Amino acid sequence: EAGVVQSPRYKIIEKKQPVAFWCNPISGHNTLYWYLQNLGQGPELLIRYENEEAVDDSQLPKDRFSAERLKGVDSTLKIQPAELGDSAVYLCASSPDSISRTDTQYFGPGTRLTVL
């Protein structure tokens, strides 16, 4: 069974440019998460989707970050415009169903963003 797929794996852009990350969760997983991982830190949740609905986006900086999961499967996270402080690893995770609150989240390999 394929795991969580993310692309690109690496991205280097100049500040003020837009950037987008793509995630395809494990087949059949209804819940999708985007996390931000700064160097030397644990991941921090940005947004959580239940199917196509964003049910927790309280940590998403909405002035420059946006996300969508239009058909309830794959998802895109966008930053526009990017700032130097956005340099980090962006992780996507999925789980079968978050309602039980005991399901395991499975992570993709992440996208390492460098903003110059």
Added chain:
Amino acid sequence: AQSVAQPEDQVNVAEGNPLTVKCTYSVSGNPYLFWYVQYPNRGLQFLLKYITGDNLVKGSYGFEAEFNKSQTSFHLKKPSALVSDSALYFCAVRESYNTDKLIFGTGTRLQVFP
């Protein structure tokens, strides 16, 4: 608020020796605890979780963790370390109410020397 602490930034152990990576937690209600491992340039891989039941949880790659409610700890252990276990280990707690997000510790780098 829920939180986890990993008091050691790095743990060094010789190959073949037992290893322990420490984690303590602070939650209101029942704790749902997880351990993940991260290898260089890779995402987090699930090792094991505690939801309820037996305090000793067995996971992947020979790892196990002991849940201790009185000490609010969930230490990761392995009887015999391998060089290939060298990686970054994260403890996490899942909120039992409100949201389902994982709250991660800052990570502990495990270095196993041959």
